[in-house]
Amino acid sequence: MSECNLIENYMEKYIVYSIFLALFLFSGVSYALDEKKPIEVNGDQVEFFPKEKKIIGKGNVSIDYEGMKLTCDTAAVNTETKDAEAEGNVILQSSGAELKGEKIIYNFSTKVGTILKARASSxxxxxxxxxxxxxxxxxxxxxxxxxxxxxxxxxxxxxxxxxxxxxxxxxxxxxxxxxxxxxxxxxxxxxxxxxxxxxxxxPTVNVIPGKKSKWGVFALNSYRYEMDGGNSLTLRVDERSKWGLAEGLDYKYYLNGFGEGLLRTYYTHQRNMDRNEPEKGEQQRYRIQARHLWDINDHAMAIMEYHRSSDMNMTKDYFYREEYDRESSPESYIYALNRESEYSLSVLARKRVNHFQTVTERLPEVRFDLKDQKLFDLPIYFKTDTTFTNLNKKTSANTDDLNVTRFDTYNKLSAPLKLVNFLSVSPFVGTRDTV
Incomplete structure (x- = not known):
């Protein structure tokens, strides 16, 4: 064979090998330990290192494996362990979820990894x-x-x-x-x-827009979160053009074995932006409410209510329809009751918490009610209703308080008789004493 033919054959092989190498480097690499689980890497520049069993991709890199897809700027993949490390505009898509970040270290086989500066959506x-x-x-x-x-x-x-x-x-x-x-x-x-x-x-989002002469243009926004155990949290962020921003929190809770309740708060630095009125500085206004009901057992229960406001018009100005129209001045108290078949015993503690209210405090009031009880073997029944109260009247004018301790008892003896099938009488004698 002539020297020219040898050179020609060599050039043909060189061109074939060059084309194969170019296709290998720039069109993507697919490597698998078996045919069922291929891992494919594509990019502007892709290099395969058989000795290290590693694929390195640069520029618009895309890695596909068993329904998962990873795109990034640069990546290095171990074809045996399926460990991957990628950086730059990282996006991992899998099972309807999408994760993005600056850098990811991930194993395509175990699906375990870490994404830095990450965000996810599903x-x-x-x-x-x-x-x-x-x-x-x-x-x-x-x-x-x-x-x-x-x-x-x-x-x-x-x-x-x-x-x-x-x-x-x-x-x-x-x-x-x-x-x-x-x-x-x-x-x-x-x-x-x-x-x-x-x-x-x-959260359930609720937005109520509108306009009132007192508020101006307003938007009442609430975000309700349903929590575990039947608890719920409602966040309120209200904006009124004349009064400014107000925020509140309602927390409805259930305590296993200790009843249920509702905590409500509302707070604002109210400002007056009405052009027809002189400008006023910001006014701190707030309201705190708490209610709790506890059914202790089949015979006993307890109720607590707490209502505190910054001023007498707080509820009227902000919650007229919801609350003020039904109860303009709610009182704070704790009440406990034990009701048995023969008697009932209750304790009430009522105290003023707002200085602008006129309240007759009861600290405490104890009441014992004994139902008709037969005296020995006689056809006579005894009943008593006794109340002890420590009263303290506090007025909104903050004048001198009026303190009174009162003891009231009503006792009755009765002798019920049945004359005929349809007629019975119950003669009785009773006394009431109040001290």
């Missing part, structure tokens, strides 16, 4: 954190971040915590040491927060 929830850990049981752990159902870059509300556990399969979320925020303003703290997204765990 269905109707969004999570953000310094990092998100992907655990072996298909759950996420958000570190130093928050979750929300608001899709905006700066969400209206969020649940912040040091650690948040998310199960995207069962749509369950659990968090500890929770701070609830509206914008960046913390408005509530919860020791723990659990909810099921399938049953409406995200």
């Amino acid at each position: 269905g109707g929830w969004y999570a953000f954190g310094d990092k998100i850990e992907l655990l072996s049981n298909s759950t996420y752990r958000v570190i130093n971040g928050y979750i929300t159902s608001c899709c905006l870059a700066k969400p209206h509300y969020k649940i912040s915590a040091k650690t948040v556990m998310i199960d995207p399969v069962d749509n369950k979320v659990a968090a500890k040491d929770v701070t609830v925020k509206v914008g960046n303003t913390p408005i509530a703290y919860l020791p723990k927060y659990h909810f099921d997204l399938k049953t409406g765990g995200w």
Whole structure:
């Protein structure tokens, strides 16, 4: 064979090898330990190192494996262990969930990894954190971040915590040491927060817009969170053009074995922006309410109510239809009752908590009611109704208080008789003494 033919054959082989190498480097690499589980890496530049069993991709990198897809700027993948490390515009898509971040260390086989400066979304929830850990049981752990159902870059509300556990399969979320925020303003703290997204765990948002002569243009906004154990939390953020911003928190709770109750708060630095009235400085106004009902057993119960306001018109100005129209001046008290078949015993403690109210305090009032009891074997019955009260009348004018201690008892003896089938009489004698 001539020298020219040898050179020609060599050039043909060189060109074939060059084309093969170019296709290998720039069109993507697919490597598998077996045919059923291939891992595929594509990108602008892809290099395969057989000795290290490693694929390195640069520029518009895409990694596909068993329904999972990872896109990034640069990546390194071990084809044997299926460990991957990727950086730059990282996006991991899997089972309807999407996770984004600056950097990810991930194993495509075990589905365990960590994403830095991460954010995740699935269905109707969004999570953000310094990092998100992907655990072996298909759950996420958000570190130093928050979750929300608001899709905006700066969400209206969020649940912040040091650690948040998310199960995207069962749509369950659990968090500890929770701070609830509206914008960046913390408005509530919860020791723990659990909810099921399938049953409406995200807040119910309610917005009531309108206009009133006293308020001006207004928007009353509430965010209701359903919590575990039947508890619920309602956050209120109301804006009135003439009075400014007001915030409130309603917490409905159930205590296992100790009853149920409702805690309500409302607070504002009210300002007067009415052009027809002289401008006034900000006025701090607030209201705190608490109600609790405890059915101790079949015979005993206890009730507590607490109502405190900054001024006498607070409820009238802000809650006229909801509350003031029904009860303009509610009182604070604690009441306990034990009712048996033969008698009942009750204790009432009522105290004034608002200086602008006129209240007759009862500290305390004890009442004992004995029902008709047969005396020995005689056809005579005895009944008594006795009340001891320590009264203290406090007026809104803050004049001298009137203190009275009263003891009242009513005693009765009766002798019921049945004359005929349809007629009976009950002669009695009774006395009432009040001291």
